[in-house]
Amino acid sequence: MSDTTPPGMQPHPGFSEEERDAVYRAIFTRRDVRSEFLPDPVPDEVLARVLTAAHHAPSVGFMQPWDFLVIRSPAVKARVQALYRQANEEAAQLFEGEKQATYRNLKLEGIVEAPVNLCITCDRRRHGPVVVGRTHIETMDIFSSVCAVQNLWLAARAEGLGVGWVSIFHQDALRDTLGIPRDILPIAYLCMGYVSQFHARPELEKAGWLSRLPLEELLHFDGWGGAAGEADGALLGALGKVGVNPEDDRRSTPGRR
Numbered sequence: 001m002s003d004t005t006p007p008g009m010q011p012h013p014g015f016s017e018e019e020r021d022a023v024y025r026a027i028f029t030r031r032d033v034r035s036e037f038l039p040d041p042v043p044d045e046v047l048a049r050v051l052t053a054a055h056h057a058p059s060v061g062f063m064q065p066w067d068f069l070v071i072r073s074p075a076v077k078a079r080v081q082a083l084y085r086q087a088n089e090e091a092a093q094l095f096e097g098e099k100q101a102t103y104r105n106l107k108l109e110g111i112v113e114a115p116v117n118l119c120i121t122c123d124r125r126r127h128g129p130v131v132v133g134r135t136h137i138e139t140m141d142i143f144s145s146v147c148a149v150q151n152l153w154l155a156a157r158a159e160g161l162g163v164g165w166v167s168i169f170h171q172d173a174l175r176d177t178l179g180i181p182r183d184i185l186p187i188a189y190l191c192m193g194y195v196s197q198f199h200a201r202p203e204l205e206k207a208g209w210l211s212r213l214p215l216e217e218l219l220h221f222d223g224w225g226g227a228a229g230e231a232d233g234a235l236l237g238a239l240g241k242v243g244v245n246p247e248d249d250r251r252s253t254p255g256r257r
């Protein structure tokens, strides 16, 4: 197979069925984790793999605008958690009545329990003001850093590691606490570690906050609001057959394989 591969090209574009299924399994079983972290340390080889996966994300103009802060110090984590608590109190006030009570019952971070915290940033000036692909939409650098977050999140899931994204912070306060320069944007604060188990469905869905929207209702054909034509019927039929994730919570996937 590789005999005919031209230099600089990959030997074969396809995945075996098993490899393909493993990718989808990582996607469909990835969860935002807040409560199930175990204290077990994350081996450096594993951390190196998920960070390298993040660094191999796509980026506008190959800008690679990210940096990765690896936070393991309990003192730093405690300071970050204090920022979260203050912001979360402000957040709770934004909801009224029963919704506020439900909000207050949600656990929305695992900063101290997770053995590793990561902050992924975006250097908006990396490689100068003109970047291929970012000439008209300036926020493309931010989107690129988010791609790194997603790569890391999926790689972590494949490693049996849970990741929780915490975004309830004043951005400047987070910057100051972590010594991040003013011109660098903190994109994601992530809590990561091995977990006792992964929830089968998003926790916000389990808590009755919101549920997954039907994908069919989010599809538009040949323009915004475009209805499905005859040619689109097979796609709509196929959507219903995609095996995703057991809806049954009892079948939550074990953290370690």
Ligand SMILES: Cc1cc2c(cc1C)N(C[C@H](O)[C@H](O)[C@H](O)COP(=O)(O)O)c1[nH]c(=O)[nH]c(=O)c1N2
Binding pocket: 030, 031, 032, 033, 034, 107, 108, 109, 164, 165, 166, 167, 168, 201, 202, 203, 204, 205
């Ligand atoms: C940009 C961004 C920001 C946040 C999140 C996600 C993303 C993409 N999520 C996680 C979010 O609640 C979760 O992804 C959804 O509820 C769907 O659940 P699963 O990720 O499928 O488990 C999240 N979760 C949380 O507990 N505290 C938070 O501050 C945030 N912030």
